[in-house]
Amino acid sequence: MxxxxxxxxxxxxxxxxxxxxxxxxxxxxxxxxxxxxxxxxxxxxxxxxVSPSVPGPDPGPPPPGVVEATRPQGERGRGRDPLTDDELRRARDLALPRTRRGAAADVTGRSGPEPLTTDLAEPTPAEAGLADPPRRALVSFYDYRSDTYRTTTVNLTTSKVESTDTQHGVQPxxxxxxxxxxxxxxxxxxxxxxxxxxxxxxxxxxxxxxxxxxxxxxxxxxxxxxxxxxxxxxxxxxxxxxxxxxxxxxxxxxxxxxxxxxxxxxxxxxx
Structure with missing residues (x-):
């Protein structure tokens, strides 16, 4: 032993x-x-x-003339559509803390907090019945310089930060x-x-x-x-x-x- x-x-x-x-x-x-x-x-x-899984039979190429259609992604979604690539970029840019260089650090020690998640936020109760409610994103970061977890709500319709919450000892x-x-x-x-x-x-x-x-x-x-x-x-x-x-x-x-x-x-x- x-x-x-x-x-x-x-x-x-x-x-x-x-x-x-x-x-x-x-x-x-x-x-x-x-x-x-x-x-x-x-x-x-x-x-x-671990034994590798056995792949299924190869379905082969699609029939001639058949092309799978892909949904074009616009710059802005509507309603509860998933965030578009453009919205994801804008949300994170809007939420990024505007602090002096080196004030925050990512997981490798580089300047700026570590990005974690960017999710579509729920509309407010007053907006729930609107045909095209404002689009919001909830963006989270972890700052390794101060060991803080930061969540920010940004309004993608107005391009404004609506709220920010910073917590210590919270580990997502x-x-x-x-x-x-x-x-x-x-x-x-x-x-x-x-x-x-x-x-x-x-x-x-x-x-x-x-x-x-x-x-x-x-x-x-x-x-x-x-x-x-x-x-x-x-x-x-x-x-x-x-x-x-x-x-x-x-x-x-x-x-x-x-x-x-x-x-x-x-x-x-x-x-």
């Missing part, structure tokens, strides 16, 4: 043979389709590749860009040795960056989820995430016991 406790944590998960176990937190987490996980005392299972689900940056930090960290070793065992190649991996992140809130090691005491106030990690077109590698503090840019181990 002592030997097992010293084995690295980046474990390759074997197909659908294993089930997610453990805390109430993980019971609330849904693995990506096709992923299985196990939580042993050592945090490692026997390596095993991470974006794909944040998950990729977390995997980059993990790969470079000493605690990423297990992930690098398992990747080499699975592919025969060295893992030097996140490109060969498919990653999904979920927030770790530190003591709000139970006992947290000293190195993770700031999680919850800091932006900390854990990862589901998969080799693209290959097996899953379990990195769930490793926590990446994106605010401090450090990596620590749970348990």
């Amino acid at each position: 002592r030997h097992l406790m010293h084995r690295h944590l980046g474990k390759v998960l074997a197909g659908a043979a294993l089930a997610l176990t453990g805390t109430a937190l993980m019971a609330a987490i849904t693995l990506p389709a096709g992923a299985d996980a196990a939580g042993g005392a050592s945090g490692r299972s026997r390596p095993g590749a 689900p991470p974006s794909h860009a944040e998950a990729v940056e977390a995997s980059r930090l993990l790969i470079a960290a000493p605690l990423g040795a297990g992930l690098r070793q398992d990747y080499r065992e699975a592919t025969g190649r060295d893992l030097t960056g996140p490109d060969p991996l498919a990653v999904t992140g979920f927030v770790y809130r530190g003591r709000a989820e139970g006992e947290a090691p000293g190195a993770l005491a700031d999680c919850g106030e800091h932006r900390c995430i854990r990862l589901f990690t998969k080799v693209k077109d290959g097996p899953w590698i379990d990195t769930r016991r490793l926590v990446i503090d994106l605010s401090a840019r450090t990596v620590a181990r749970l348990g």
Whole structure:
């Protein structure tokens, strides 16, 4: 058992043979389709590749003269139409804080907050019966300089900011860009040795960056989820995430016991 406790944590998960176990937190987490996980005392299972799914028969090209029509996207939608590309760009530009350069930082440390989501906002009750109510967007950012979550409502009809709310200690689900940056930090960290070793065992190649991996992140809130090691005491106030990690077109590698503090840019181990 002592030997097992010293084995690295980046474990390759074997197909659908294993089930997610453990805390109430993980019971609330849904693995990506096709992923299985196990939580042993050592945090490692026997390596095993996931068999790729068998593709269905090739339907072949469409009949001659048949072209699938695509709906043209205008600059502005109507009613509850999804936000157009132009509206998405304008909403984020309007919501972007007008602060001095370097006052906010994204997940990589560059100037400006990290964009998270841009969603169509609900009309007000007074506007619900209008044929063409004002179009609004709810835009969210995370500022890594101050560890604040910012949500802004912009009116796309008038091009004005209507409200802004800034909160500390609020941790929404991470974006794909944040998950990729977390995997980059993990790969470079000493605690990423297990992930690098398992990747080499699975592919025969060295893992030097996140490109060969498919990653999904979920927030770790530190003591709000139970006992947290000293190195993770700031999680919850800091932006900390854990990862589901998969080799693209290959097996899953379990990195769930490793926590990446994106605010401090450090990596620590749970348990």
